[in-house]
Amino acid sequence: MAQAIVWIALFTLLTLGMLWGLAALWFRLELPSPWRQVTLGLWGLLILGLVVLGVEESVTVRRDWSAPIGQLLLMTVLMTWWFRLRPSHDRPWAxxxxxxxxxxxxxxxxxxxxxxxxxxxxxxxxxxxxxxxxxxxxxxxxxxxxxxxxxxxxxxxxxxxxxxxxxxxxxxxxxxxxxxxxxxxxxxxxxxxxxxxxxxxxxxxxxxxxxxxxxxxxxxxxxxxxxxxxxxxxxxxxxxxxxxxxxxxxxxxxxxxxxxxxxxxxxxxxxxxxxxxxxxxxxxxxxxxxxxxxxxxxxxxxxxxxxxxxxxxxxxxxxxxxxxxxxxxxxxxxxxxx
Incomplete structure (x- = not known):
């Protein structure tokens, strides 16, 4: 029972994190078209795929941790990018x-x-x-x-x-x-x-x-x-x-x-x-x-x-x-x- 609660809590938290990541990519990803759209679409598909996988795992008696582990790895990549963003004075300002x-x-x-x-x-x-x-x-x-x-x-x-x-x-x-x-x-x-x-x-x-x-x-x-x-x-x-x-x-x-x-x-x-x-x-x-x-x-x-x-x-x-x-x-x- 305790393991199930931990699994559900972690899966839910990471899913919310990936949705936040989609918004972060939307507002801050600086890539030319069509690479920006491709990256956003791919991230959305990964969210959907891991949620489906997580729902399937949640109904099994012996839960596999594949979905949370996959989410955690992707969030690690995302947060590495996020914390590398730096403010600048060198932009074409209004x-x-x-x-x-x-x-x-x-x-x-x-x-x-x-x-x-x-x-x-x-x-x-x-x-x-x-x-x-x-x-x-x-x-x-x-x-x-x-x-x-x-x-x-x-x-x-x-x-x-x-x-x-x-x-x-x-x-x-x-x-x-x-x-x-x-x-x-x-x-x-x-x-x-x-x-x-x-x-x-x-x-x-x-x-x-x-x-x-x-x-x-x-x-x-x-x-x-x-x-x-x-x-x-x-x-x-x-x-x-x-x-x-x-x-x-x-x-x-x-x-x-x-x-x-x-x-x-x-x-x-x-x-x-x-x-x-x-x-x-x-x-x-x-x-x-x-x-x-x-x-x-x-x-x-x-x-x-x-x-x-x-x-x-x-x-x-x-x-x-x-x-x-x-x-x-x-x-x-x-x-x-x-």
């Missing part, structure tokens, strides 16, 4: 992620290289502009969380904007590093389909792309944070960006995305943030921040979400040089400053 943010600090002056300042016409067409920008850390006085959603339940993109005197803002965004012509797939993000990128950009780029061009719902929340913590978080972003520039890394839909990396950086600078499922259900991240006392005080969550909806203001301020000020009008925490 224009908006061709550069990664990097920076250095000299005294109280932060220099960021490759700050994106595109003028977007459509989601795939923009006037390309990358700039080197300088920021006075003594003027750092605000942090905002920008949450953009596009109708998929539980999914949103989270960015963090740092403000300097209410006039100058830089947005950090953790994104997939897509190749030219490649579209984002949440499922593909589980299978090392993309590298990870940290992009620094002007708000007129990062916000307008989502609110004015893509038609997403964009909300802005001012974060209640001491100035020293603001500085620590900003420098944590710069350190993480520099490390990523030196050592490429795969994006992962769960473990390395726009919210979990921010969470890891916040914990590194001493924020006592507990693990919570809302770190993964990213459109509920404002609810998590509110429950931790991180959003602007004196308002309910519904008031913060309603007054923080900046879509209409962003559309009206489309080409205005004071775009960042205009989108903040009426946002809790910004009333006395704008």
């Amino acid at each position: 224009d908006d992620v061709v550069h990664l943010a990097t920076g250095e600090v000299e005294g109280n002056r932060l220099t960021l290289h490759h700050v994106r300042n595109f003028d977007w016409r459509t989601r795939d067409d923009a006037t390309v502009c990358w700039e080197r920008r300088h920021y006075d850390l003594d003027r750092l006085d605000s942090v905002d969380m920008i949450v953009s959603s596009w109708g998929r339940p539980g999914i949103a993109h989270v960015m963090v904007s740092f403000g300097f005197g209410g006039d100058d803002f830089v947005v950090f965004s953790v994104e997939v590093r897509r190749q030219r012509g490649e579209r984002f797939s949440e499922i593909g993000g589980f299978f090392r389909q993309y590298e990870l990128s940290i992009v620094a950009s002007d708000e007129r780029d990062a916000v307008r792309l989502r609110s004015n061009v893509r038609g997403e719902q964009v909300r802005l929340f001012r974060i209640a944070m001491p100035r020293q913590t603001m500085r620590s978080l900003l420098l944590a972003y710069v350190d993480e960006a520099n490390h990523l520039y030196a050592t490429p890394r795969f994006y992962n839909t769960i473990t390395a995305n726009c919210s979990t990396l921010v969470f890891a950086m916040a914990r590194r600078i001493g924020a006592g943030l507990p693990l919570d499922y809302r770190m993964l259900v990213t459109d509920r991240l404002p609810e998590y921040a509110f429950s931790m006392g991180g959003l602007w005080q004196g308002y309910s969550l519904s008031e913060l979400e309603t007054q923080g909806n900046i879509v209409e203001r962003a559309r009206q301020a489309h080409d205005d040089p004071t775009f960042s000020r205009r989108i903040r009008r009426g946002v809790p925490g910004w009333e006395a400053l704008l």
